[in-house]
Amino acid sequence: MRHSSKAALIAAFCLVSAIAAWSVHPFTTSQPATAHMLDRYIWSRPDPWFGGFSGFELTPDGKSFHAVTDRAHIVTGQINRSDGKIRNISVTSANRLKNDAGEDVTGNLHDSEGLALLPNGRIVVSFEFVQRVWIYDTPMDKAHWASYSKAWRAFATNAGIEALAVDDSGTVFAVPEGHRETAPVYRWRHGEKWQQPFSYTLHGSFRPVGADFGPDGKLYVLERAVSPFGFRSSVRRFDVSPTGFENDIVLFTSLPGKHDNLEGIAIWQDEQDRIRITMISDDNFRAFQRTEVVDYAVQE
16 A cells, blocks of 8 residues: 555545544534434335425324425424334324415425424414515414514525424424524514514534424424535534523534435423434435435433
8 A cells, every 4th residue: 555545545544534523513512312213214115206205293192194295385294203213204194385375386386494383383484585475264264464574585595494493482483494503593472563673693514404392392393514525413402592592512423314304393201201303304306315204312
């Protein structure tokens, strides 16, 4: 082996080792909680609407779900588990989202990304390309506007609101994907206009793509980074106060390629009283990607 080749090999090994060490805990110096993977399930169906899942919500028991695709379909169904493992996923309904006139969403209007459920059961969906947030009484009803912020006009077409979450009071929090050091946090309550009370601090190349409040009242944010070796995922947990997202904890950060393009996140509590994180991937309707549902558990 030539000296140059040997040096290159040693350098590559050091780089991989450094990435592995950094990936375990890149953003904080103390770790009061972590999350570890319990299960991975590859989901597939022959239906033409299947794929591109970008928003995800589960019932408190983790069994029933809502999901939206980035081609404006909303899907409901059940996740069936035994012995803590996902055995199959069944679909109850799959409907195309409607616009505010009650017609199917098509063309440039169909890029649905974020999903959240209000305490009264109404469905909140955010869209990219033509930036907006709509509310639905049921998956089959027409859309209602959740007000509008003129600031959204400055978002890039593929870098709008993907992280969408609702707290117990029915307050909607929305964070756009396409910013650098900080991202604006938007807050909306029924009958009010969108406010931008504070910002969300970004880390490295990770960007927020999903969010959900857990039964513990904390906000969990799914972030994604794209590398030459595949997608990377990270989940951060926050306390939410009137002045910002506080007590930032990184629960896990994956190595490149461990998961597909995770974009949807739902938080629930299992029969052992563990906080569970279930995520779904957006396969971009590409044959070389996959729709992956993964379960993690939080350990304090």
